Amino acid sequence: MNVINEAAVSPQKGWMGNVDQGQILRISGRSVIDFNAFKREDIREYFDTARTRIYNLNMYPTAGHRLFSKQNNPMMQIIEDGFSGVGLHDLQSGHGCAEGMLSVLAPLEITYEDLPDPLGFFRNLDITREGRIRPKPKGPLTDVSIDLKAEIDLVCAIMNCPAAETSASGADAFITILQP
Amino acid sequence: MKVISDEFVPANTGWGAPMKKGQVLRLTAKSIIDFACINLNNLNERFDQARTKVYNMKLWITTGDVLYSKLNNPMMTIVEDQFAGLGYHDLQYGMCSGPRYARAKEEGRLNQYHHGDNIPIPDHGCWENLTDGFRKWNVPPELIPSPLNIFQHVDIDTSTGQIQHTPTRPEEPIYVDFRAEMDLAVAASACPDLAAPEFGQPIQAMIYEGGV
Numbered sequence: 316m317n318v319i320n321e322a323a324v325s326p327q328k329g330w331m332g333n334v335d336q337g338q339i340l341r342i343s344g345r346s347v348i349d350f351n352a353f354k355r356e357d358i359r360e361y362f363d364t365a366r367t368r369i370y371n372l373n374m375y376p377t378a379g380h381r382l383f384s385k386q387n388n389p390m391m392q393i394i395e396d397g398f399s400g401v402g403l404h405d406l407q408s409g410h411g412c413a414e415g416m417l418s419v420l421a422p423l424e425i426t427y428e429d430l431p432d433p434l435g436f437f438r439n440l441d442i443t444r445e446g447r448i449r450p451k452p453k454g455p456l457t458d459v460s461i462d463l464k465a466e467i468d469l470v471c472a473i474m475n476c477p478a479a480e481t482s483a484s485g486a487d488a489f490i491t492i493l494q495p
Numbered sequence: 496m497k498v499i500s501d502e503f504v505p506a507n508t509g510w511g512a513p514m515k516k517g518q519v520l521r522l523t524a525k526s527i528i529d530f531a532c533i534n535l536n537n538l539n540e541r542f543d544q545a546r547t548k549v550y551n552m553k554l555w556i557t558t559g560d561v562l563y564s565k566l567n568n569p570m571m572t573i574v575e576d577q578f579a580g581l582g583y584h585d586l587q588y589g590m591c592s593g594p595r596y597a598r599a600k601e602e603g604r605l606n607q608y609h610h611g612d613n614i615p616i617p618d619h620g621c622w623e624n625l626t627d628g629f630r631k632w633n634v635p636p637e638l639i640p641s642p643l644n645i646f647q648h649v650d651i652d653t654s655t656g657q658i659q660h661t662p663t664r665p666e667e668p669i670y671v672d673f674r675a676e677m678d679l680a681v682a683a684s685a686c687p688d689l690a691a692p693e694f695g696q697p698i699q700a701m702i703y704e705g706g707v
Contacts, residue, residue, distance in 0.1 A: 359635075359637045360637070361637075363589060363641070364544075364545065364641075365544065365587065365588060365589035365641040366589045368587050368588075368658060369587065369588050369589060369608075369658065372607060372657065372658045372659065373655070373656045373657055373658060374587065374651065374653075374656035374657075374658060375655075375656030385589070385637055386594070386637070387592070387594050387595050387598055403656070407545060407548050407549070407554070408545055408548070408549050409543065409545035409546050409549060409565070426539065427565070427566065428537075428539035428540055428541065428565055428566065429539070429638065430565070432543070432544075432545045442554065442653045443653060444653050444654075445553075446553045446554035446555045446583075446651070446653065447552060447553050448548060448549065448552045448553055448554065449552070
């Protein structure tokens with residue numbers, strides 16, 4: 316696979332870039348990484364947490380699951396999940412650092428009110444049988460990666476957003492875009 | 496009880512109304528009601544599933560719990576919940592819609608979402624109905640928030656994350672009361688289910704003055 320693009324993303328910083336249909340976006344790190352995606356030709360179509368949960372009929376996204384748009388179209392597929400067996404990605408919470416994501420997305424002119432909820436990679440929520448949501452301040456101890464294959468041309472964005480209580484705060488995140 | 500308005504909402508249609516802070520919305524039905532609210536003084540401030548779950552620190556909300564906006568402000572408080580003990584309201588699903596039904600049918604997955612594989616499907620659903628409910632405020636479809644799905648009891652295995660449709664609904668019409676914590680536009684959709692018509696029922700939407 317050819318590497319199309321690489322970036323290191325410091326804590327409290329973000330990244331935005333194009334991922335073309337068929338390309339693979341690899342996100343690596345050990346802190347919470349909030350993720351949003353938009354259809355490039357019409358950003359009013361965006362990744363949607365509810366559509367994604369219900370398309371996959373599962374709260375915890377992992378390999379094999381697809382990311383869906385509000386309009387119910389496939390956007391990406393998770394093809395590899397290095398966090399599997401270590402912890403759970405989060406499709407319940409809002410942005411941990413919304414203002415940061417808004418500045419990353421500034422070229423798209425998105426307001427706070429219209430900022431779609433993120434997929435919180437490596438957030439590792441603890442949800443009890445009774446549905447209680449508890450923070451679980453244990454991210455991955457070493458860097459892990461998740462690979463997502465774009466099903467359409469996208470604009471993707473991440474925030475490296477370490478929770479204050481997370482031992483891993485302070486670590487860089489890494490973006491790699493691969494062409495199979 | 497001083498009733499401000501009391502309206503009948505036929506199955507698979509949308510309803511919307513403004514309400515003042517302190518007033519109470521009573522939604523009565525025996526099938527699913529998709530519900531959302533918007534700040535009347537800032538139409539960009541909308542109900543938010545994620546904020547609501549994280550503020551209440553739970554997946555399922557009931558009496559005493561608060562509906563939050565994306566901007567982290569309290570919008571409504573559930574003051575009475577007759578579904579408590581019978582089932583949970585849902586904060587996982589988006590809204591059903593014509594395209595959503597069509598995709599499920601095309602993929603042969605109707606059975607996973609509804610009550611069988613070979614079932615009639617409606618040409619529109621809660622997304623279109625909520626858009627209709629908010630029409631006088633010109634909210635575009637892509638900005639209709641993912642709703643609170645009242646009386647939509649879903650089985651969730653919190654260890655595997657698996658989400659499973661259930662037929663658990665109220666046996667008779669029951670209500671949930673929501674007190675407005677700010678001036679609001681509210682909208683509700685009456686379930687479009689055609690496969691099991693007893694599940695696609697009308698709703699009654701009443702607004703009354705809160706307090707004593």
